[in-house]
Amino acid sequence: MSERFDLPDAVLPPLSPLRPVVAGVFAFPPNRETLGGTAYFIQRPEGNILIDCPAWTEAIATTLQTQGGVRWLFLTHRDAIAQVKAIQRDTGCAVIIQEQEAYLLPRLEVTPFQQDWAIAPCTTAIWTPGHTPGSSCLYHAAEGGILFTGRHLLPNQHGQAVPLRIAKTFHWGRQLRSVQRLRDRFSVETLHYLCPSANLGFLRGQRAIAHAYDHLAQLDLEAMQQVQPIL
Numbered sequence: 553m554s555e556r557f558d559l560p561d562a563v564l565p566p567l568s569p570l571r572p573v574v575a576g577v578f579a580f581p582p583n584r585e586t587l588g589g590t591a592y593f594i595q596r597p598e599g600n601i602l603i604d605c606p607a608w609t610e611a612i613a614t615t616l617q618t619q620g621g622v623r624w625l626f627l628t629h630r631d632a633i634a635q636v637k638a639i640q641r642d643t644g645c646a647v648i649i650q651e652q653e654a655y656l657l658p659r660l661e662v663t664p665f666q667q668d669w670a671i672a673p674c675t676t677a678i679w680t681p682g683h684t685p686g687s688s689c690l691y692h693a694a695e696g697g698i699l700f701t702g703r704h705l706l707p708n709q710h711g712q713a714v715p716l717r718i719a720k721t722f723h724w725g726r727q728l729r730s731v732q733r734l735r736d737r738f739s740v741e742t743l744h745y746l747c748p749s750a751n752l753g754f755l756r757g758q759r760a761i762a763h764a765y766d767h768l769a770q771l772d773l774e775a776m777q778q779v780q781p782i783l
Contacts, residue, residue, distance in 0.1 A: 569612050570619070573759045574695045574745060580606035582752075585634035589749045590759075592700055594692060598672055599623025603690055603700045604632035604749055605639060613642050624648055624671055628702025628749060629687040630656055650679050653686030680704045680734065682715070682727020689734070696744030699764060704730065705746060707754040713746050713767035719781045728773050740765045 570578035576595045582588040583606055591606040593616070602625045606612050616622055622643040627633055630653045637660060640647055647657065648671065651664035663669075669677040674693040681687055683703050690700040699705075704727065705713045715731055717724050734743075746761040761767060 568615050569606070570615060571759060573747060574698065576694060577692075577698065577747070577760075579747070579752075579759045580612070583607045583634060586632050587750070589632050589703075590752055591632075591749070592747055593619070593622075594675070595619060596672065596675075601626060601671065601675065601690075601692075602639070602643075602645065603747075604628055604702070605634040605636060608635040608638050608642075616643065621645075626671070626677060626688075626690050626700075627653070628689065628700065628704070629653070629684045631684070632702060632749060633657065636660060648677060650677075650686030650688045652681075653684065678734070678737075680727075680730035682721070682723050682725075682730050684722050687722075687727075687730075691738075693742070697738065697742045697764075698745040698747060698760070699734070699738075699743060700747045700749075702749045705768075706748045706751045707761060708751070709754055711754050711756065711758075711761070712770075713748070713761050713764065714771065715776070717776075717779050717781050721781060724779070724781075725777070728776055731768065731771065732773055735765075735768045735771075738765055738768075743768070 573579050578593045580591045591604040594601040600620050600622050602622045622645040625645045625647045627649040647662045654662050654664040665677055667679050676691045678689045680689050687704050692698045706716050708714050715727050743765040746764040
């Protein structure tokens with residue numbers, strides 16, 4: 553299932569690297585330093601959130617400053633880490649990462665969390681181990697509910713949101729259990745969009761997966777136990 557939806561109008565400077573996703577949420581171009589990962593930016597009156605690391609250039613730093621700066625940088629997993637020191641230096645942001653991967657940022661001031669950690673009343677970090685030990689998602693209760701999934705859930709070639717087992721997957725069984733916990737936690741009413749950090753080309757011009765809970769509900773997690781790694 554991959555339905556199109558209209559992108560919101562956004563007031564951005566010409567040639568801005570930010571691309572609208574839904575109201576108040578923007579995506580960056582893929583970053584080579586994070587294996588082609590897509591970073592996101594949430595605008596909030598209480599402070600903006602950067603999700604994963606965009607390619608850190610003067611143009612991107614300036615753009616974020618014009619949009620209100622960055623209060624928090626949330627890292628979904630270890631492969632999303634790049635130029636964190638420069639981002640923190642230039643923005644003064646707090647860096648949030650699951651505690652099992654905080655050691656990857658020595659000599660940096662970070663805020664580690666364990667299971668769930670509320671950044672704000674409507675925004676929560678959720679530990680979803682499996683892809684990596686500290687793989688995590690960020691839930692933002694706006695626009696029907698948005699889950700930023702890192703590489704925990706990605707679109708496949710049909711635009712369907714799925715967990716993907718690759719050769720370097722840390723623990724496939726734990727990843728599937730993490731998917732089940734998300735399914736138990738959310739509903740059609742509370743989870744409308746998924747924003748993955750990779751495979752966006754399969755979304756054919758879209759930057760998020762709509763009707764997100766339906767995608768989770770349709771997964772046959774028991775059958776997926778037998779899936780072999782993608783090499």
